[in-house]
Amino acid sequence: xxxxxxxxxxxxxxxxxxxxxxxxxxxxxxxxxxxxxxxxxxxxxxxxxxxxxxxxxxxxxxxxxxxxxxxxxxxxxxxxxxxxxxxxxxxxxxxxxxxxxxxxxxxxxxxxxxxxxxxxxxxxxxxxxxxxxxxxxxxxxxxxxxxxxxxxxxxxxxxxxxxxxxxxxx
Amino acid sequence: xxxxxxxxxxxxxxxxxxxxxxxxxxxxxxxxxxxxxxxxxxxxxxxxxxxxxxxxxxxxxxxxxxxxxxxxxxxxxxxxxxxxxxxxxxxxxxxxxxxxxxxxxxxxxxxxxxxxxxxxxxxxxxxxxxxxxxxxxxxxxxxxxxxxxxxxxxxxxxxxxxxxxxxxxxxxxxxxxxxxxxxxxxxxxxxxxxxxxx
Numbered sequence: 001x002x003x004x005x006x007x008x009x010x011x012x013x014x015x016x017x018x019x020x021x022x023x024x025x026x027x028x029x030x031x032x033x034x035x036x037x038x039x040x041x042x043x044x045x046x047x048x049x050x051x052x053x054x055x056x057x058x059x060x061x062x063x064x065x066x067x068x069x070x071x072x073x074x075x076x077x078x079x080x081x082x083x084x085x086x087x088x089x090x091x092x093x094x095x096x097x098x099x100x101x102x103x104x105x106x107x108x109x110x111x112x113x114x115x116x117x118x119x120x121x122x123x124x125x126x127x128x129x130x131x132x133x134x135x136x137x138x139x140x141x142x143x144x145x146x147x148x149x150x151x152x153x154x155x156x157x158x159x160x161x162x163x164x165x166x167x168x169x170x
Numbered sequence: 171x172x173x174x175x176x177x178x179x180x181x182x183x184x185x186x187x188x189x190x191x192x193x194x195x196x197x198x199x200x201x202x203x204x205x206x207x208x209x210x211x212x213x214x215x216x217x218x219x220x221x222x223x224x225x226x227x228x229x230x231x232x233x234x235x236x237x238x239x240x241x242x243x244x245x246x247x248x249x250x251x252x253x254x255x256x257x258x259x260x261x262x263x264x265x266x267x268x269x270x271x272x273x274x275x276x277x278x279x280x281x282x283x284x285x286x287x288x289x290x291x292x293x294x295x296x297x298x299x300x301x302x303x304x305x306x307x308x309x310x311x312x313x314x315x316x317x318x319x320x321x322x323x324x325x326x327x328x329x330x331x332x333x334x335x336x337x338x339x340x341x342x343x344x345x346x347x348x349x350x351x352x353x354x355x356x357x358x359x360x361x362x363x364x365x366x367x368x
Contacts, residue, residue: 012185017203017236017248020189034194042186049182139196 222275
């Protein structure tokens, strides 16, 4: 085997060839979302790449990969749950603020999440809405609004970033 | 991130994308492979695309087989897969139960036309029988191309299932075999066709 360090991705190629299919299946069972699953497989392989010196000679590569993939996938589930909960909380809180105020000075304070969403640039707004409300994957979002899945993902990311700045964290 | 780290990330990303794209059907079909580590004729590597079996090879080990597939098929992701289990069972039955007929889809689309005719004709030789390189060349439509027929058989991508081991020299000697002559001899004896000269 050529050099086991540096740019040579040969070990990664071998590991993915041998275990990629069952790892991907395993991760998709946990996440039920191809985009998220791809991110998890990616992260798993990056960790494998960082650990290649030890992993290259190990006899239990499959077990190692499974353990890491499971951890990364569960973290992804947890952060996804947190994200959705945060958005739902935002929405709920903002609904409360929308109640009309008696003193009539309420206009600026009616901060509604979906009003914030409405002010986003069009592509970000569409991408975020399709992602959060319709729960589509990025491939499907790209099909609907045009462009690539990666661009759709970037739009959602930019949108959530902007909303956090403008709406503030609960 | 350092520049090396970025390059590493990109390399891993590329591999994951290709592999995952293949798995989810977002990109082209991968080449799926399986190993058979302890057959009576040694280690076998099997690989199939969406249209059928493309490789049945005698190999040293799994890493060597993967490297060979990557070298031959370039950017196509190579993945170990359970989808080849039926082929492995058919080969098991061949080795243990002397069940010599394979009901396995074979994809020879990567093989040049004359070579494919030679392999098609070879596939018609029943177990227990043999033919000569010249006979196969005649059946493939080129009586004087016995040497080319030999080449085609030498490059048979799907050993055993396309039974190139059943083709001998006109004098009855074994000729050549990719898996080694002892394997050719073993297969012929296993099928009940003892070569006249060893």
